Amino acid sequence: MLLQSGHDTHHKQSFFSTYIWSEDHKMIGKQFMFTALLMYAVGGLLALGVRGQLGWPETAGKFINPIFGWSGDKVPGEGYNMLFTMHASVMIFLVIIPMLNGAFANYVVPLQIGARDMAFPFLNALSYWTFVVALLVLVSSFFVEGGAGQGGWTSYPPLAEKQWSPGLGQTLWLNGAFLAGASSIMGAVNYITTIVKMRAPGMSFFRMPMTTWAIFITAILQLFSTPVLGSALLMQTTDRVFGSSFFLPEGLAVSGTAVMGAAGGGQVLMWQHIFWFYSHPAVYIMILPAMGIVSDVMACFARKPIFGYKPMIYSIGAIAGLGFVVWGHHMFSSGMNPFLAMGFMVSTMFIALPSAVKTFNWLGTLWGGQITFSTAMLHALGFVTMFVIGGLSGIFCAATSVDMHIHDTYFIVGHIHYVLFGGTTFGIFAGIVYWFPKMFGRHMNEGLGKLHWFITFVAFNCVFFPMHILGSQGMMRRVADPYSYEYLKPMLGLNRFMSISAFVLGGAQLIFMFNMLWSMRNGKKVESDNPWKANSLEWQTPTPPPHGNFPGAVPTVYRGPYEYSSPQVAEDYLPQTTKLPGDTA
Amino acid sequence: MMLRFPKVLALVAAALTTVGVFAQAPQTPAPTTGETYWLPPRFSDAFVPVAIDDLWNKIMVVVIITSIVVYGVFLWCMIAYRKKDGKKAQYTHGNHTLEIVWTIIPAGILVWLAFAQMPAWREMKVPQEFPNEANQVRVQIFAQQFAWNFRLAGNDGKFESYLPAKASADAKKWLKENTEGGVDNPADPTAPGRIFADAIATMPKLRNSGKYWDAADDDDVISAGTLIVPANRVIRADLRSVDVIHALYIPSARFKQDAVPGKPMDIHFTMTTVTHTLDPKDPTKLVAKYSQDVWSDGQKLEGKSQDFYLEIACAELCGGNHTKMGAKLFVLSSEDWDRWNAAMSSKMLGENDRRNDQNIWRLWNNQDKVRPWEKLLPPAPKYPGE
Ligand code: HEM
Numbered sequence: 001m002l003l004q005s006g007h008d009t010h011h012k013q014s015f016f017s018t019y020i021w022s023e024d025h026k027m028i029g030k031q032f033m034f035t036a037l038l039m040y041a042v043g044g045l046l047a048l049g050v051r052g053q054l055g056w057p058e059t060a061g062k063f064i065n066p067i068f069g070w071s072g073d074k075v076p077g078e079g080y081n082m083l084f085t086m087h088a089s090v091m092i093f094l095v096i097i098p099m100l101n102g103a104f105a106n107y108v109v110p111l112q113i114g115a116r117d118m119a120f121p122f123l124n125a126l127s128y129w130t131f132v133v134a135l136l137v138l139v140s141s142f143f144v145e146g147g148a149g150q151g152g153w154t155s156y157p158p159l160a161e162k163q164w165s166p167g168l169g170q171t172l173w174l175n176g177a178f179l180a181g182a183s184s185i186m187g188a189v190n191y192i193t194t195i196v197k198m199r200a201p202g203m204s205f206f207r208m209p210m211t212t213w214a215i216f217i218t219a220i221l222q223l224f225s226t227p228v229l230g231s232a233l234l235m236q237t238t239d240r241v242f243g244s245s246f247f248l249p250e251g252l253a254v255s256g257t258a259v260m261g262a263a264g265g266g267q268v269l270m271w272q273h274i275f276w277f278y279s280h281p282a283v284y285i286m287i288l289p290a291m292g293i294v295s296d297v298m299a300c301f302a303r304k305p306i307f308g309y310k311p312m313i314y315s316i317g318a319i320a321g322l323g324f325v326v327w328g329h330h331m332f333s334s335g336m337n338p339f340l341a342m343g344f345m346v347s348t349m350f351i352a353l354p355s356a357v358k359t360f361n362w363l364g365t366l367w368g369g370q371i372t373f374s375t376a377m378l379h380a381l382g383f384v385t386m387f388v389i390g391g392l393s394g395i396f397c398a399a400t401s402v403d404m405h406i407h408d409t410y411f412i413v414g415h416i417h418y419v420l421f422g423g424t425t426f427g428i429f430a431g432i433v434y435w436f437p438k439m440f441g442r443h444m445n446e447g448l449g450k451l452h453w454f455i456t457f458v459a460f461n462c463v464f465f466p467m468h469i470l471g472s473q474g475m476m477r478r479v480a481d482p483y484s485y486e487y488l489k490p491m492l493g494l495n496r497f498m499s500i501s502a503f504v505l506g507g508a509q510l511i512f513m514f515n516m517l518w519s520m521r522n523g524k525k526v527e528s529d530n531p532w533k534a535n536s537l538e539w540q541t542p543t544p545p546p547h548g549n550f551p552g553a554v555p556t557v558y559r560g561p562y563e564y565s566s567p568q569v570a571e572d573y574l575p576q577t578t579k580l581p582g583d584t585a
Numbered sequence: 586m587m588l589r590f591p592k593v594l595a596l597v598a599a600a601l602t603t604v605g606v607f608a609q610a611p612q613t614p615a616p617t618t619g620e621t622y623w624l625p626p627r628f629s630d631a632f633v634p635v636a637i638d639d640l641w642n643k644i645m646v647v648v649i650i651t652s653i654v655v656y657g658v659f660l661w662c663m664i665a666y667r668k669k670d671g672k673k674a675q676y677t678h679g680n681h682t683l684e685i686v687w688t689i690i691p692a693g694i695l696v697w698l699a700f701a702q703m704p705a706w707r708e709m710k711v712p713q714e715f716p717n718e719a720n721q722v723r724v725q726i727f728a729q730q731f732a733w734n735f736r737l738a739g740n741d742g743k744f745e746s747y748l749p750a751k752a753s754a755d756a757k758k759w760l761k762e763n764t765e766g767g768v769d770n771p772a773d774p775t776a777p778g779r780i781f782a783d784a785i786a787t788m789p790k791l792r793n794s795g796k797y798w799d800a801a802d803d804d805d806v807i808s809a810g811t812l813i814v815p816a817n818r819v820i821r822a823d824l825r826s827v828d829v830i831h832a833l834y835i836p837s838a839r840f841k842q843d844a845v846p847g848k849p850m851d852i853h854f855t856m857t858t859v860t861h862t863l864d865p866k867d868p869t870k871l872v873a874k875y876s877q878d879v880w881s882d883g884q885k886l887e888g889k890s891q892d893f894y895l896e897i898a899c900a901e902l903c904g905g906n907h908t909k910m911g912a913k914l915f916v917l918s919s920e921d922w923d924r925w926n927a928a929m930s931s932k933m934l935g936e937n938d939r940r941n942d943q944n945i946w947r948l949w950n951n952q953d954k955v956r957p958w959e960k961l962l963p964p965a966p967k968y969p970g971e
């Protein structure tokens with residue numbers, strides 16, 4: 001189709017243009033992947049700091065304080081706020097979003113649609129390096145006077161305004177998130193253009209694999225919502241740096257002294273509206289691609305066509321569309337107009353529906369399959385089972401009156417982690433294990449892979465399931481020492497159990513990292529270009545794919561990607577490129 | 586190395602059961618009401634908390650049934666559809682009837698839920714009628730980093746006004762000219778006076794009265810950190826924050842509302858379980874009715890107990906000492922509360938000089954604004970004396 005010339009010529013690449021400023025989507029994908037994995041370690045360590053404090057509030061400081069140079073025996077409240085703020089920010093902006101919409105989108109999409117590269121290779125490289133700058137800005141905030149941001153990943157004003165958070169850290173947080181957003185937007189433009197304009201002959205929209213579909217819809221979500229976040233971040237930045245007062249009403253005080261300087265006249269809740277206008281779509285940005293990945297993996301290892309391919313796509317579309325009108329469900333207790341809240345409640349109920357439909361479709365895909373429990377499949381099954389819990393806990397949150405009790409408690413923290421760790425992170429693991437042979441020509445070790453999966457699955461549940469119980473008992477989130485409340489004192493034992501499980505969970509991730517690095521050199525070599533006997537285009541090209549992806553002409557596509565166990569052929573798979581008698585593109 | 590999937594799930598189930606054993610609710614000697622999954626003891630049988638618990642239970646039933654169905658089917662797939670050599674999977678792309686059924690059933694449940702959660706929400710936010718006004722207690726709640734300040738109107742049923750914290754030269758002049766010269770507020774000369782000027786401008790009544798602080802008849806009962814309320818009366822509070830967002834959270838009454846600076850909130854809740862009585866000799870002193878266990882480092886200290894009281898928490902991150910922002914909630918019987926209030930109020934009258942610059946209440950009137958949707962509420966009964 002269009003825009004495809006020029007990439008199949010193999011020009012000699014220098015070290016710099018191969019590994020640093022590479023404009024090849026596959027290298028950029030790997031760059032995103034390794035950077036995000038590094039950040040996964042950073043975010044994970046921050047989480048262990050949080051868990052350490054919650055498990056041993058009296059002693060954790062002895063271990064944590066020296067690392068950050070905080071004084072005293074106990075972790076200071078500000079320090080604790082820094083830990084969870086940066087944990088969430090790192091995981092969201094530097095791990096999940098770049099992993100799904102940087103690594104997988106880059107590596108997989110052009111291969112799956114039969115394109116030779118992204119539409120805008122330069123923009124693609126720029127997107128990665130903008131992300132690196134964002135990362136440096138966010139991480140550097142730990143080293144400035146006053147430390148990193150302390151307002152939570154939601155950074156609600158007035159707390160995040162300079163009068164209450166005077167340090168440079170919060171400004172760096174705003175700038176870092178802004179740059180991460182810019183990187184996201186560049187990526188989104190690229191994926192949309194590539195998917196719309198550069199599909200191989202015969203690759204109609206409804207022959208695209210679910211991963212590509214999900215990333216396509218996600219990119220649209222990103223394109224429309226991220227600029228809104230950007231403007232919110234800018235407004236808070238000007239409040240902090242230039243003394244405007246977008247989010248500051250008049251008449252406030254710091255430690256009993258009236259705040260002057262700010263003109264006042266701002267609206268505190270406006271931030272929440274704008275922020276969640278982005279951040280609710282963002283939670284879908286953080287899961288839709290993973291849904292696509294597990295759909296591909298499940299079809300492959302159940303040897304069965306996806307159950308309800310089109311309904312699955314429509315569900316993703318519906319989730320994305322409705323995702324723009326549910327943001328207020330994060331604000332039920334904020335005191336916004338109660339009639340508006342009813343509207344958000346109704347739209348939230350609606351959005352739960354496509355999530356349910358997708359789950360049933362996954363079950364339908366398993367039903368009657370021939371299931372192999374490979375590591376990738378185990379992770380995909382982990383996704384489905386855990387996502388169910390996350391979706392169901394969402395129903396409690398969506399019922400306004402019930403949400404009054406659980407809002408801002410650990411119940412919400414439980415909900416988030418069942419969708420983002422139990423869901424998305426398992427999806428990421430599934431994707432890495434699944435495409436690893438294509439990326440590196442070797443398999444990841446299955447034994448280590450299963451061990452990692454097993455420990456992660458069990459420890460994950462031990463860390464996060466009890467959060468629902470703690471939350472319903474009334475334990476607030478973002479509280480450094482919950483046991484300063486009488487009614488929460490008995491919760492220490494359970495918290496300690498969760499913290500211990502969290503350390504096990506963290507340790508298990510080392511197995512994964514080791515497995516990846518070890519397997520890149522020593523893993524079992526792939527015996528064919530299509531080791532999983534899958535149908536989509538990325539498996540119908542050499543391993544690893546050459547610059548330009550497909551030697552010779554780009555392949556022609558004759559059917560959808562899920563023709564597993566088709567009666568038309570003897571084998572249990574039928575690649576999209578196989579031309580049977582009577583097939584036309 | 587191949588792990589059998591059902592075994593894995595059995596292990597997970599075992600782990601979760603262990604967790605369940607850990608997770609028993611704390612033992613409180615005070616009466617609890619209602620049977621709920623996981624929720625903490627409830628100390629209010631008012632409509633809203635009861636409705637919340639009730640809905641919670643119903644959602645829990647839906648969730649458990651859904652889980653059993655979904656995990657049942659899932660486990661069946663894991664067992665029945667394991668790979669067998671030489672066999673092919675069913676070749677199907679979907680089933681419309683099935684898909685319609687599994688869209689309609691959850692849709693029905695969600696529509697039910699949308700309606701089921703409305704009564705409590707309406708009662709919480711847009712009460713159709715408050716019980717008669719005599720049955721209401723007005724409270725002003727002022728949140729600040731990191732404390733809850735409570736003010737009751739006292740015997741005269743009227744909240745006395747306060748001088749805003751900083752007075753500009755202009756404002757001071759105005760005050761000098763328009764009052765009996767009672768301003769001895771050591772205004773900070775560096776502080777512009779706009780807060781004060783705004784306050785004056787928005788308080789015509791105050792301005793016209795020529796008085797801005799009724800020292801002589803100030804009998805407001807003020808406390809930081811403890812809220813004392815009567816049982817079975819509507820506690821109608823004006824909730825404000827002077828700095829960042831806080832959230833007033835009463836787990837035992839399933840109540841939560843953010844305190845948003847610049848946006849006064851008209852909130853109400855009702856407690857029904859009495860936790861304290863009055864000292865027969867001194868009606869300003871409270872005596873706990875129940876005791877509770879003493880916990881330290883996750884251990885119950887055997888043989889030790891302490892006075893039982895309810896807690897108010899801050900649920901919205903508000904800064905470094907967010908975790909310390911708790912308050913106590915004491916519930917008296919209605920008659921006891923009236924006696925206590927009268928005694929406290931008389932004790933307060935004229936005794937306390939609140940012109941101190943540090944007094945947080947001086948900033949209260951800076952936020953006298955009405956929410957736009959207030960119009961939708963039934964006309965608010967006026968503060969007596971207003
Ligand atoms: C079944 C569908 C879902 C429903 C009905 C739902 C509902 C809700 C509601 C009402 C809240 C606000 C709760 C509160 O703060 O009081 C919430 C929070 C949240 N949800 Fe969901 N949710 C669903 C699925 C998801 C998915 C798929 C994700 C992400 C992958 C997600 C991620 C989050 C996050 C990150 C928060 C918390 C944000 C924060 O306060 O930090 N949810 N959800």
Ligand SMILES: [Cu+2]
Binds near residue numbers: 280326329
């Ligand atoms: Cu949301």
Ligand SMILES: [Cu+2]
Binds near residue numbers: 832901
């Ligand atoms: Cu707080």
